[in-house]
Amino acid sequence: MTDKELEILRIIEEDARIDLNTLAKMTSINEEEIKAILKKLEEKKVILNYSTVVDWSKVPQAEQVTAMIDVKVTPKRGVGFDEVAERIYRFSEVQALYLMSGAYDLQVVIEGKTMQEIARFVSEKLSSIDSVISTTTHFQLKKYKHDGIVFEEGEEDRRIVVTP
Structure with a gap:
């Protein structure tokens, strides 16, 4: 597995909906090469599915x-x-x-x-x-966390920080 392939896998694992143009910019690889890499990884069953985490x-x-x-x-x-x-x-x-x-x-x-x-x-x-x-x-x-995604994160603390 090449470094380019690993980099693409790490990115799409975090966001499978990322568009090819953005992925190309992030990796400095042209869109056609990205498509070819994704197709190869799908054929080799490295990429098995693209999924959505639903609460x-x-x-x-x-x-x-x-x-x-x-x-x-x-x-x-x-x-x-x-x-x-x-x-x-x-x-x-x-x-x-x-x-x-x-x-x-x-x-x-x-x-x-x-x-x-x-x-x-x-x-x-x-x-x-x-x-x-x-x-x-x-x-x-x-469920608190699944596949790295936190469910129901607490609201941001809006109190003013007071230091002595």
């Missing part, structure tokens, strides 16, 4: 429940955790899945409309997988 708590009709589920599994000979991970990430409710160190092997992040919907996912889908030994579910109560 869903401000959209009452779209509120959802997010849960992090710690999962202990029995790895299979020859494929380790990959086979069971693939079975889990294929469920539509699964937003993210991570191989973890520590007491649990996998962490599954899921979203649902209600806590009962998540409970049904755990009991009917996740726990029924042969390799799954145990689960521990944690419900997200409030």
Whole structure:
């Protein structure tokens, strides 16, 4: 990976909506070369998606429940955790899945409309997988920061600073 490619990746990771003209000025690379670099990185699956961070708590009709589920599994000979991970990430409710160190092997992040919907996912889908030994579910109560973006920053302190 070239320094130019790394520089572009760092910039678009912060703002995927940045226009090519601005990106070209920031990197001193012409727009056509930027397009070619972005296309190459997309084809190589370095850039997987361009996404938006939404504060869903401000959209009452779209509120959802997010849960992090710690999962202990029995790895299979020859494929380790990959086979069971693939079975889990294929469920539509699964937003993210991570191989973890520590007491649990996998962490599954899921979203649902209600806590009962998540409970049904755990009991009917996740726990029924042969390799799954145990689960521990944690419900997200409030989001303070996600992908480097702070939610609901406090208002600026408008008091006059008084020093002796």
